[in-house]
Amino acid sequence: MSVVAENPILARRTSTFGRLSDYFWLNPKLFLLMLLAPPLPWLGIIYLGSLFALLLQSFFSIDEFSGLINYEFTLDTYRQLLIPANFDIILRTVIMAALVTLASALIAFPIAYYAARYARGKWKALFYLAVMLPLWSSYLVKVYAWKLILAKEGILNWGFAKLHLTWLLDAWLALPVVGGNSLSISYTGTFIVFVYVWMPFMILPIQAALERVPVNLIEASADLGGNPGQTFRHVLFPLALPGIIAGSIFTFSLTLGDYIIPQIIGSSRLFIGQAVYAQQGTAGNIPLAAAFTVVPIVIMGFYLWMAKKRGAFDAL
Amino acid sequence: QEPLTELGKGEGEVSIVAWAGYIERGETDKNYDWVTDFEKQTGCKVSVKTAATSDEMVALMNEGGFDLVTASGDASNRLIAGKRVQPINTDLIPSWKTIDERLQNAPWNTVKGVHYGTPYLWGPNVLMYNTEVFKGEAPKSWNVVFEEMTLPDGKSNKGRIQAYDGPIHIADAANYLMAHKPELGIKDPYELNEDQYKAALDLLRVQRTLVGRYWHDAMIQIDDFKNEGVVASGSWPFQVNLMQAEKQPIASTFPEEGVTGWSDTTMLHADSQHPNCAYMWMEHSLSPKVQGDAAAWFGAVPSVPAACKGNALLGDEGCKTNGFENFDKIRFWKTPTSKCETQGECVPYHRWVSDYIGVIGGR
Amino acid sequence: MTAVLFENVSRHFGAVRAVDSVNLAIAEGEFFAMLGPSGSGKTTCLRLMAGFEQPTGGHIEIFGETAEGVPPYRRNVNTVFQDYALFPHLSILENVAYGLMVRGIAKAERLKAAENALAMVKLPGYGSRRPGQLSGGQRQRVALARALVNRPRVLLLDEPLGALDLKLREQMQEELKALQKSLGITFVFVTHDQGEALSMADRIAVFNEGRVQQLGTPEDVYKRPQTRFVADFVGSSNVLAPSFVHSLGYPARYASLRPEALALGEGGSNARRFSGTVVATSFLGATNRLTVEAAGTRIAAMLPASAAVPPQGTGVTLSFAAEDLHLMDEAA
Amino acid sequence: MTAVLFENVSRHFGAVRAVDSVNLAIAEGEFFAMLGPSGSGKTTCLRLMAGFEQPTGGHIEIFGETAEGVPPYRRNVNTVFQDYALFPHLSILENVAYGLMVRGIAKAERLKAAENALAMVKLPGYGSRRPGQLSGGQRQRVALARALVNRPRVLLLDEPLGALDLKLREQMQEELKALQKSLGITFVFVTHDQGEALSMADRIAVFNEGRVQQLGTPEDVYKRPQTRFVADFVGSSNVLAPSFVHSLGYPARYASLRPEALALGEGGSNARRFSGTVVATSFLGATNRLTVEAAGTRIAAMLPASAAVPPQGTGVTLSFAAEDLHLMDEAA
Amino acid sequence: MRSDRSSAPMSLKITAAAGLLFMHLPILLIFVYAFTTEEKSYQFPPPGFTLNWLAVAWNRPDVWAALSLSVRVASIATAVALVLGTLCAAAVSQTRFFGREAISLLVILPIALPGIITGIALRSAFSFADIPFSFWTIVLGHATFCVVVVYNNAVARFRRISGSMIEASMDLGADGFQTFRYVILPNIGTALLAGGMLAFALSFDEVIVTTFTAGQQQTLPIWMLEELVRPRQRPVTNVVAMVVVLVTFLPILAAYYLTREGDQIAGAGK
Ligand SMILES: Nc1ncnc2c1ncn2[C@@H]1O[C@H](COP(=O)(O)OP(=O)(O)OP(=O)(O)O)[C@@H](O)[C@H]1O
Ligand SMILES: Nc1ncnc2c1ncn2[C@@H]1O[C@H](COP(=O)(O)OP(=O)(O)OP(=O)(O)O)[C@@H](O)[C@H]1O
Ligand SMILES: NCCCCNCCCN
Ligand SMILES: [Mg+2]
Numbered sequence A: 001m002s003v004v005a006e007n008p009i010l011a012r013r014t015s016t017f018g019r020l021s022d023y024f025w026l027n028p029k030l031f032l033l034m035l036l037a038p039p040l041p042w043l044g045i046i047y048l049g050s051l052f053a054l055l056l057q058s059f060f061s062i063d064e065f066s067g068l069i070n071y072e073f074t075l076d077t078y079r080q081l082l083i084p085a086n087f088d089i090i091l092r093t094v095i096m097a098a099l100v101t102l103a104s105a106l107i108a109f110p111i112a113y114y115a116a117r118y119a120r121g122k123w124k125a126l127f128y129l130a131v132m133l134p135l136w137s138s139y140l141v142k143v144y145a146w147k148l149i150l151a152k153e154g155i156l157n158w159g160f161a162k163l164h165l166t167w168l169l170d171a172w173l174a175l176p177v178v179g180g181n182s183l184s185i186s187y188t189g190t191f192i193v194f195v196y197v198w199m200p201f202m203i204l205p206i207q208a209a210l211e212r213v214p215v216n217l218i219e220a221s222a223d224l225g226g227n228p229g230q231t232f233r234h235v236l237f238p239l240a241l242p243g244i245i246a247g248s249i250f251t252f253s254l255t256l257g258d259y260i261i262p263q264i265i266g267s268s269r270l271f272i273g274q275a276v277y278a279q280q281g282t283a284g285n286i287p288l289a290a291a292f293t294v295v296p297i298v299i300m301g302f303y304l305w306m307a308k309k310r311g312a313f314d315a316l
Numbered sequence B: 001q002e003p004l005t006e007l008g009k010g011e012g013e014v015s016i017v018a019w020a021g022y023i024e025r026g027e028t029d030k031n032y033d034w035v036t037d038f039e040k041q042t043g044c045k046v047s048v049k050t051a052a053t054s055d056e057m058v059a060l061m062n063e064g065g066f067d068l069v070t071a072s073g074d075a076s077n078r079l080i081a082g083k084r085v086q087p088i089n090t091d092l093i094p095s096w097k098t099i100d101e102r103l104q105n106a107p108w109n110t111v112k113g114v115h116y117g118t119p120y121l122w123g124p125n126v127l128m129y130n131t132e133v134f135k136g137e138a139p140k141s142w143n144v145v146f147e148e149m150t151l152p153d154g155k156s157n158k159g160r161i162q163a164y165d166g167p168i169h170i171a172d173a174a175n176y177l178m179a180h181k182p183e184l185g186i187k188d189p190y191e192l193n194e195d196q197y198k199a200a201l202d203l204l205r206v207q208r209t210l211v212g213r214y215w216h217d218a219m220i221q222i223d224d225f226k227n228e229g230v231v232a233s234g235s236w237p238f239q240v241n242l243m244q245a246e247k248q249p250i251a252s253t254f255p256e257e258g259v260t261g262w263s264d265t266t267m268l269h270a271d272s273q274h275p276n277c278a279y280m281w282m283e284h285s286l287s288p289k290v291q292g293d294a295a296a297w298f299g300a301v302p303s304v305p306a307a308c309k310g311n312a313l314l315g316d317e318g319c320k321t322n323g324f325e326n327f328d329k330i331r332f333w334k335t336p337t338s339k340c341e342t343q344g345e346c347v348p349y350h351r352w353v354s355d356y357i358g359v360i361g362g363r
Numbered sequence C, D: 001m002t003a004v005l006f007e008n009v010s011r012h013f014g015a016v017r018a019v020d021s022v023n024l025a026i027a028e029g030e031f032f033a034m035l036g037p038s039g040s041g042k043t044t045c046l047r048l049m050a051g052f053e054q055p056t057g058g059h060i061e062i063f064g065e066t067a068e069g070v071p072p073y074r075r076n077v078n079t080v081f082q083d084y085a086l087f088p089h090l091s092i093l094e095n096v097a098y099g100l101m102v103r104g105i106a107k108a109e110r111l112k113a114a115e116n117a118l119a120m121v122k123l124p125g126y127g128s129r130r131p132g133q134l135s136g137g138q139r140q141r142v143a144l145a146r147a148l149v150n151r152p153r154v155l156l157l158d159e160p161l162g163a164l165d166l167k168l169r170e171q172m173q174e175e176l177k178a179l180q181k182s183l184g185i186t187f188v189f190v191t192h193d194q195g196e197a198l199s200m201a202d203r204i205a206v207f208n209e210g211r212v213q214q215l216g217t218p219e220d221v222y223k224r225p226q227t228r229f230v231a232d233f234v235g236s237s238n239v240l241a242p243s244f245v246h247s248l249g250y251p252a253r254y255a256s257l258r259p260e261a262l263a264l265g266e267g268g269s270n271a272r273r274f275s276g277t278v279v280a281t282s283f284l285g286a287t288n289r290l291t292v293e294a295a296g297t298r299i300a301a302m303l304p305a306s307a308a309v310p311p312q313g314t315g316v317t318l319s320f321a322a323e324d325l326h327l328m329d330e331a332a
Numbered sequence E: 001m002r003s004d005r006s007s008a009p010m011s012l013k014i015t016a017a018a019g020l021l022f023m024h025l026p027i028l029l030i031f032v033y034a035f036t037t038e039e040k041s042y043q044f045p046p047p048g049f050t051l052n053w054l055a056v057a058w059n060r061p062d063v064w065a066a067l068s069l070s071v072r073v074a075s076i077a078t079a080v081a082l083v084l085g086t087l088c089a090a091a092v093s094q095t096r097f098f099g100r101e102a103i104s105l106l107v108i109l110p111i112a113l114p115g116i117i118t119g120i121a122l123r124s125a126f127s128f129a130d131i132p133f134s135f136w137t138i139v140l141g142h143a144t145f146c147v148v149v150v151y152n153n154a155v156a157r158f159r160r161i162s163g164s165m166i167e168a169s170m171d172l173g174a175d176g177f178q179t180f181r182y183v184i185l186p187n188i189g190t191a192l193l194a195g196g197m198l199a200f201a202l203s204f205d206e207v208i209v210t211t212f213t214a215g216q217q218q219t220l221p222i223w224m225l226e227e228l229v230r231p232r233q234r235p236v237t238n239v240v241a242m243v244v245v246l247v248t249f250l251p252i253l254a255a256y257y258l259t260r261e262g263d264q265i266a267g268a269g270k
C-alpha cells in the first residue's frame, strides 16, 4: 500500500505553480503584495484619488457670470456654504437623516427581532425573502408608487375619504413644518418615503446582531430577576446596538445623499443631495457642489469611526 | 475662433441640449416629428438631452460633449462670455435671410455684430389656470400667484399655485412690481438695484407661503395640475397645449402686468465634434415646416414669419394666438449683470441664484 | 425542609422525552448532584427548576410553593450557566450587580454588595474589567458571585467546571464546596463527570434517558449500583455477565466489580478468584492498569504502582474479597 | 536513527518566547509525548516540526535532513489537528485520499488506499459520508486515517483527544497506542493531560514557558521529578518545603511525595512518619482523598476505598517508605 | 441552540406584521398599475384590467437597449467586484499586516458615502483626466461600490474556514495553488456566488452613481427615471419594474439558499 515516497523531505516541485508556491512560501510579504496589487490601486488611488480631487475643487471658485472654474485657492466657497440659505439645507438634511434613521430602527427592530428569535425553518426563509424583495425592488418605481399614494388625488386621500377620516389628514397637514398642501408636498411625505426606501437596509444588520446574542444571556437576565422589559433595556438592546449602527450607516448616508426622493416628494426646499446635484448639474458650480459633499463625508467619517469602535462592521 | 467657412459631409450624428418639447420625433404624438426626416436626409443621427432650466443648459454646455443648445436669453450671453459657443457663418445657412428681422440682431444672439446661432422659437411665460376654479373667467392679474386671495371657487389660493423653480423667476416678481409699485422705479425686470431687488425678494417670500411645490419640469407641472390640486401658475404654452389636448380644464392668459418670455437661439458649441451636422440642423430648424410644427407643439412663435402661413399644425391663427404681435410687450429673459444700462449698478445673476434658493428654503 | 420537590415531573419535546416522570426531593442546604451522560435530561431538569422550561406533566414545588407558571424572574433561584453567560457589554462589577439593579436597589448599595461578592469569590479589584479580559476560571467565579449576590435560596449550577482545565477544576471544586458549606445555600449541581459528583455531592441522582436511575449518597451509587447502567457509568466498573458471576459462585445475576477491588495472586482464604491472560497494561502514575481476559470476558484491574506489573501475555490469577462483588437488581 | 532533532531551537514572537532553546532528539519509531500547561510552547514545537513556523534560532533536522525553509507540503510529516480540520466540502473518502490526490496518484489507486486506511481506523464503509455526519470520535479517526494514508515518517498529533469525552477518550488512547505499535511510525503527541502522557508515551518532554523542564520515561517524570514544576504538574504530588523535608530526616531540599505513597498509621520500621490533623476528606470512588495539615503544610494522601476514613478534625499519623520521598535537584 | 419559548408575544407579532405590510403594499401597487387600462394618469382604483402592456413593453426597442446595457454593466461590474473583493478578503483574513484595518474601511467607504459623492467624485476625475463617458466609466463606478458586498460575504466565510484547514491541506502535501483550488475555492464558492448576486442586483438598480458616470447612455434605471418624469406610456414602466423585481428575486433566492447551505458546510467542522 506504499504509494508515496519514503524520503523525509520531498523534492522541490518543478512545475511553474510549484515553484511559485515555494517562492511565495518563502516570501510571504510578496504574496501579500500580489493579493493587494489589483484592489488597492483601484480603491486607494482611483477612488480615494477622485474623492480628494473633488475635495480639492472645493477650494476653487467659480466665475459667477460665465460659470467657469477659477483655479485659485480660496475659502470663499466654504463661506458660501455657511450662508443661511445653504446652512438651512445642511441642517434640514441632517435632521431628516437622523429622524429617518430613528424611525427605520423603530420599524425594523420588531421585524428583525421576530426573524432572529422566533422564525424557524421555512418561516425564516420567508422572512428573509420578504425583507429582500422590497430591498431589491426598483428604487425609482418604489418612489413613484409613493407619489401615487401620497398625492392630493392619490390613494391615501382616497382611503381617508372612504373612511371618513379626511379631517384627520387635514388636521395633520395643517400643522406647521410637517404639514403642507398635500402629503406629497410636505416633509411628512418626504420622511415617509425615505423611511420606506431605506428601512429594509436596517433589518438585516439588526437581525444579524440579534442572532449573535446568545439565548442564555437573555435567560441569565431573567434568572437574575430581570423582567422582559428590563432584559430588553439592559441586555438585548445594548447587544443589538452594533447592528443598529451598521444599519444606520446605510439609512443615514443614503438620506444624506439622495436627491431624487425630495425632488419628487417634497416642498422644493432643497436637501444636500439636491444642492449638490443642482450646484453640479444645474448651476455648474463644481466648487460649491464639492463643498457641500464635504458635509456628508465628515458626518459619515465620524459615523464610521464610531461604528468601528462599536464593532458594528461585523454586522454589516 | 473663426467660424466654419465651408460645409462638409455630415459626421453621422449631432447632439442637442434642448428644452422639453423643442425637438420631437413623434414619440408622444405621431404628427409632431421633425427629426426623422432630417436623419433620413442628412444621415445625422440626432440625440437630445432635455434641460429644465437655463442654468442646467449652461452647466451641460460647460461640461461639454454636445454640439448644439437651444439657449434662452438668460443663458446665451453667459455661454458667449464663457466662450462655450462659437460664432456662426450665416453664409452656410441659406435660410438665415428668412428670419424675422426683429430677431436677426437681437442682443441675446449677436454680440458686437457677431452672430452666435440661429433663432429658434420665442414666446411668453403665460399665466396658466384651471378654468373650473376660475369659473371660465381668466384672471386679470398676476396677483393670483403673488398675493394670498380667495379664488372664484371660494377657496384660498394658498397651496394651490406654483412658481417656476429657476432664479429667473425673480424677474417675474420685478415685472409685477413695475406695475404695482412704480415708486421703486424699475425700468427693466432684469436690471434691479439693491432696493428693487429686495422688494422683489420680499414679494417672492410672500409667494413662498402660497406655493406648495415649485415647478421645475414641464411634465411634472402637468402632473401637479392634474394630481396635486394646483390651479394657477406661471407656465409655458407647451403645458397648456398638452393639457388642453388631454381635455383638461386648463387655459392661459396674458395678465395686465405683461409677461416675461424667452427667445431661444440654437447655438453651436465651441468644441463641437459634429459641426457639419450641426449646421445642417440649424438650417433644418429654420424651415417653415419645422418652425411651424415646433411652434404649434410648444405653443410658441416661430422665428421665421413664413411659417405662420399654411402650416397644418399651427393653423393660420397660430402665430397670432401665440403672441406674434406681442413681441414688444414681452420682456425676454436675459442674464442680469452688475453693470447695467438702466441704472449702472445692478444685482448680478449669481446673487439671484443663491438668494432664490434661500427664498424657496424659507429664508 | 424540602428545597425543591419534583413529583412525577415530565418535560417532553414532541417525541423526545427529555425528562420523564422524575421524582426528586432536594433538602434545604443540601449539595445535590445530577449525574448522567449527554442528553440524559440533566439540563432540562435544571431549567425546570429555574423556570426556563415548563413541565408537560407533574408538579414542581420550591420551598413548598408551586412553581409552575412562575417566570424565572420571579423565582428566588439563581443559575450559574455552563458557559457563564456573563453580559459582555457590562463590566464585571455591573455584571455582579445586575440582579440587584433590576430589583431597584440603589446604586451605591448594589455596587457595594457586588464588591463584597467579588471579594468572596477572591476577585476583589477585578470589578472594572470586562468579561473578555478574564480567564475561564475567573469568569466562572464572576458567574458565581453574580448569582450569589442575590442571596438565592437555591443555586443551580450547570456543569460550571466543564470548560476548565484539570488543575483549575480541582481547585474550584474545593472552593465551591467550601462556599456551599459556609453559606448554607442549597446547591443543585449538574455534571457528567462522575469523579466530580462523587467528591462533591451529599447526594447524587444518576440520570439516563430522562429518568432517574438511582438516587443516593456517593458511596451508594459507587459501591452499590442498582443497575448495569449505573455501574458502568459511575466509575469504570467491570460489569460481569450472569454466567461469569455464576462461575464465581454467586447467583446468575449481573454484577459489578470495581477494578481496584482486584489483586494479583490467590488472595486470602475468604477471597474469590479467577485466572486469565494479561492483554494490556498501562501506567497511570499512581496505579497501573491491567486488562485481563478470563473466560472470554475482559476485566480491568487497578494495581498499586508499587506492585510489579506482569507483562502482556502472561497468565495470572486475580482475587477479590467476596463482598466486593455487587449483585445488581436487574435479572439476567 | 533520530527522527526529529531540535538543536537549541527557538521561536520568538516579538517579546514572547514561545519556544526557547529547546533540544530534543526523538528516535525513530518512538511514541513521544509533549506535556505542559497551556501556553508552554507545545503546539509551537509541533508547528516547527510540521513546517508551519520557522525557527528564529537553532536548527531542526528531520531524519538527518535540514528542515528550515522547507514548506510543509514538502515535508513527509503529517499532522492530526486538534479540531481535526477535515475538509467539510469533501466526502470522508476524498478527505482521506486528499494527500494522495495532490501528489498526483491515480484516482483508482488513491481511493483504494483511502479505503484501506479507513478500514485500519475501523471506519470501513463510511467513505461516502460528509464530515458533518460523523461523531467526534469518528472524525478523529478520519483525521488519523487521512494523515496515515500518506505513510508519513513522523506523525504529529496536537491534543487529538482533547475534544472527546472521557469514555471515548480512553478507548481512543488504547487504539492509538496499538496503531502506533503496529505501524512503527514515529508519533509526536501533544497533550496537557498528564494521565494521557503517562499511559501512552515511551518518553515525555515536560514543557514550561517554552523550555523543556524534564525529558524522560513516564516513570522518570512521575516518580523522579527534577523540578518543583514537574512534580507539581505531573500528577498531583505533594511538594514539600526544605524545612519540612529536613524535619523528616532528609537533607534540607525540596522534595516530592506522591499522595498514594502515604498510608495511615505508623507503618513498618523502615517507614518515615509525621503527624497532623485531618482538614478535609473526599470520596473519589476507587480511593478516598485525605487532606492533612502537618507543621503548617497541607499534604494530600490517597487511601484505598477499603480503608476507614478518619473524620475531619482528628489527629492522624501518616507514614511512607523512605525511598518514596524524592529529593529534587533544586536547592532550597 | 436552544429555541426560545415557542411563540412570540402578540404585540411583537402585530408590529412585525405591520412593518412587513408597510414594506409590501406599495410594491403591490406597482404590480397593479402594470395592468391598468388607463395610460395617461394613475387613476385609483384603476378603471380596468389589461395584459396589453406586457406586449407593448416587449415591443419597445428602448426598453431592450436599456436592459441590455444594464445587464452588461452589472455583469462586468460584478466580475470585477468578485476579483477585487475576494483578493481584499483574502488579504485581510489570511494575513496580518500594517494597515489591515484601513483596508476594511476603504472597502466600505464607497457604500457608506452617499452615492452622489462617489458619482461626482468619479465624474470630476473623468473630466480631469479627459476620459470620455463610456460603458467602462459606468462599470468603474458600479464596481467600486459592489466590491464591498463581495468582500463582506467572502470575509465572513473566510472567518469560518478554520485556519487549520488550510494548514491541513499544506500538511498533506498541497502547495499554495493546490490549496486554493481544492480547499479554499470550494469553501468560499457559495459565499462568492451570493456576494456576486447581490452585487449584480445592486448595480442593476443603481441610479445615482450612474447618473454621473453614464453621460448620455441609458441604463434601465436611467431609462425609468426619464420615463417616469416624461411618461409616454406609464404602465410600461410598471411592467418593466415588475419584471425586474421578479427577475432579481431569483438570484436573491439563490443567494439565500447558497449561503444557507454554506453555513451548514462551514459549521460542520465544529
Ligand atoms: N428545546 C428542546 N427542543 C427539543 N429537544 C430538546 C430541547 N431541549 C432538550 N432537548 C432534548 O432533550 C434531551 C435532554 O437534553 P438535556 O439538555 O437535558 O440533556 P443533558 O443531560 O443536559 O445533556 P448534556 O450533558 O449534553 O448537557 C436531549 O435529547 C435533547 O436533545
Ligand atoms: N502566532 C503567534 N503570535 C504571537 N504569539 C504566539 C503565536 N503563536 C503562539 N504564541 C504564543 O506562544 C506561546 C506558546 O504557545 P503554544 O500555542 O505553543 O502553547 P501550547 O503549549 O500549545 O498551549 P495550549 O496547551 O494552550 O495549546 C503562548 O504564549 C502563545 O500566546
Ligand atoms: N436597491 C438598491 C438601493 C440603491 C442603493 N445604492 C447604494 C449605492 C451607494 N453608493
Ligand atoms: Mg446539559
Ligand SMILES: [Mg+2]
Residues within 6 Å of the ligand: D042, D043, D044
Ligand atoms: Mg497548543
